[in-house]
Amino acid sequence: MKENATSIDRRSFLGLGAAAAAAGALGLAGCAPKTPGEAPLSETGDSAPANNAADWLGVEPEIAESDIVETIDTDFLIIGAGTAGLAAAGAAGDLGMNFIVCDKATQVPETREYLGGVDTSYAKANNVTIDRPKLLNELTRYASGKCNQKLIKLWIDDSAEYVDWVTEVMQEQGKEVMLDMPPAHSTGGTDYYVPYVQHLWEPSYVPPMRNDVIAERLAGQGHDILFEHEMVKLLHADGKVTGAVFSTKDGYKQVNAKNTLLA
């Protein structure tokens, strides 16, 4: 919701309080609209309007239709084949969906070994108990309250399903899951809540690594990742994202998709 400088109500004012404290030194006056036509402050105190194209991504390029060398249609476009993209692709592959994964790199990124999951099958089999409200509270404290608790709760409630899936996939490669990170905090300082959530697959730090295993599994299902496809522009129609344009060594390619995941 946008507010103009003269109609900030009490709720918005309180919401802006913390930001205003930090912005004090910078001078909020500098953020206020200077002329009637200028962009007003948003609720979060941003001076940039939501539709400002010149944001951190820069101005999107103009690409003529005649510059598109290929157009592909799919149900589900996944942009990015890293930790998040491969998780989505793994699920899409097992569900038999029609989808495409694109990444600007030449291969999947290096796997980060540890995967956090709450109340996974392995943890339950090893009698690990986790106090979920306490964990939510601890992660909120760790972020100094500057976090989306709903997102953290989603991870607390749903992460086990993905870790269990990875465990099955890695087992097919002869790797076994284990838990790491003891609850006793190594700093010996404040007694923070650090339950067992970190999973890794033994033997760890040796191939095959998780990202490669998932990529090979996808290839086995007929879903090759399109590497060296750099997303340069999202496509929209009626306020909905309808796909993206990629820069490739052959030229621009357009992917029309019913659903797009920017991962």
Ligand SMILES: Cc1cc2nc3c(=O)[nH]c(=O)nc-3n(C[C@H](O)[C@H](O)[C@H](O)COP(=O)(O)OP(=O)(O)OC[C@H]3O[C@@H](n4cnc5c(N)ncnc54)[C@H](O)[C@@H]3O)c2cc1C
């Ligand atoms: C040294 C190190 C160790 C870490 N260890 C751990 C750990 O043990 N456990 C843990 O949970 N986390 C760890 N992390 C953090 C973890 O790596 C990230 O949180 C995680 O990779 C983020 O996943 P992601 O899918 O959002 O992004 P990424 O895994 O970075 O994937 C993003 C992908 O998008 C692609 N991409 C970007 N821009 C475009 C574009 N325009 N077009 C097409 N493709 C594009 C990139 O090439 C990349 O492959 C570690 C991080 C570092 C740096």
